Amino acid sequence: MGTAVALLVIGTALAVLAPRMLSHAHWQEQEPVVALWVWQCAVTAVLVCYAIALVLSGAALWPAMRAGLFQGAPNRVEASYNLGAGRPWQAVLAVTIGAAGMYLMGHLLREVAIARISRRMRYRALMSAAPVLPCETVGRERIVVLESEHPEAWALLVPRRPLQLVVSTGAMRTLTEAQLGAVLEHERNHARARHHWLLQSAGALASAFPRVSLFTGYAERVGRLVEMAADDVAARRFGRLATAEALVDLNEGRGAFGGPGPRVRPMPPVEWAPGAPVPAPVGQVAERVDRLLVGRPRLQPLQRLHLTTTGVFILVVPVLLAFAPGVAATLAR
Structure with a gap:
């Protein structure tokens, strides 16, 4: 032993x-x-x-x-x-570790179930607001434009369904072509890399064992890291300046840079599960913009x-x- x-x-x-x-x-x-x-x-x-x-x-x-x-x-x-x-201590050890494993599995299943329900509800709401037209050809992704004065862009990934890239009319009026391309590429990277899986697992670990510094540290970091990773993918294709400007234009009305917050609560980006770290909190947007503008070498x-x-x-x-x-x-x- x-x-x-x-x-x-x-x-x-x-x-x-x-x-x-x-x-x-x-x-x-x-x-x-x-x-x-x-x-x-x-x-x-x-x-x-x-x-x-x-x-x-x-x-x-x-x-x-x-x-x-x-x-x-x-x-x-x-x-x-x-x-x-x-020996008795071996039995105690096996029961303790086994119980902890079952406890963690329960939290993980809870995170996955809540995220799945949330995704399906939002997908049904999106299909109700912007149904697929009979003449519309849908491939691996579908870009949906919704009427809203607030500049917003987000993605919704549902199993066995095309990736839904949603852009508001406010964002269409505010963003340039390069900025809009950077935003969409950012959201595509979230979907391709399955960042929601990382956030769900990190949230399950942190909620199950909040006193374990490794799990809580991972949960705190993963939200910021996935946003930075998606920023880098967008910046490599559309440039750091366009990506940073898009972040500013999408978030300046949400209090991210010291201004007043939104009059209407915007729809949250992607399908992040409750209990998981919230991606791209407004407090981190300024840091991400500075990071893109400074452009530290890899x-x-x-x-x-x-x-x-x-x-x-x-x-x-x-x-x-x-x-x-x-x-x-x-x-x-």
């Missing part, structure tokens, strides 16, 4: 140390996609540590589970894990490769530790 204990120690240490290290990493604004990858690797590694510890604890308690886990393996491989007879390719490899290493360590006793026993003469 030394492997299970070691995995618990590593998982706990990573949950404590990773957010402290990542919170001081200023390169995240330069490479939001890489930062999302590293955060995901750290979170997944913690979950993998506890999942493997649960499996080993269960194998120590139940012979049938142990037989299935080591089926076909030499006896020395099973003996290398020193599972032995189940990291060097070797630096990006190093960070990506670091994320992979963090993710692989629990797996290597779990297999290490069995591999050592197999290679031993």
Whole structure:
């Protein structure tokens, strides 16, 4: 059972140390996609540590589970894990981790269910306001123009339905062609990268375990990082200036730059689940505009490769530790 204990120690240490290290990493604004990858690797590694510890604890308690886990393996491989007879503390450990896993799964299913209901309700409302015309050809996406004096643009992604890119007439009058293209490309990137999945999972982790700094830090960061990543995609195609100006024009009436807020509450962008971090809060819009205008250079390719490899290493360590006793026993003469 030394492997299970070691995995618990590593998982706990990573949950404590990773957010402290990542919170001081200023390169995240330069490479939001890489930062999302590293955060995901750290979170997944913690979950993998506890999942493997649960499996080993269960194998120590139940012979049938142990037989299935080591089926076909030499006896020395099973003996290398020193599972032995189940002890009381192993039962407590297995029950505790299992209950935490079920609790987390419940929160995740709740987030997904609420987001699905919200998407379908908004899709029906959108189809009622702007139904598909008989002569209209709809491919992978559909651009819908809605009558509204407020400049707004958002996207709605529903399974087995074309991506709905919604633009208000106020935005059509306010934005130039390049600015409107940047806004639509921003929303397309959210849909292509499935950013709502990241936000839902981060919201589920943070709501299930609000005292775990890694999960709360991930939930706080992911909303900002996905917006920056989408900004970068739009800026690469339509330019940083056009993207920044579009952000200003769409948000200056919402109090994002110190002005008065909107007279009418605008429709929220995309289908972000309740409980998840709200994307693009007005307090962060000014930071995003400054970031686009300053245009800090990206990291060097070797630096990006190093960070990506670091994320992979963090993710692989629990797996290597779990297999290490069995591999050592197999290679031993």
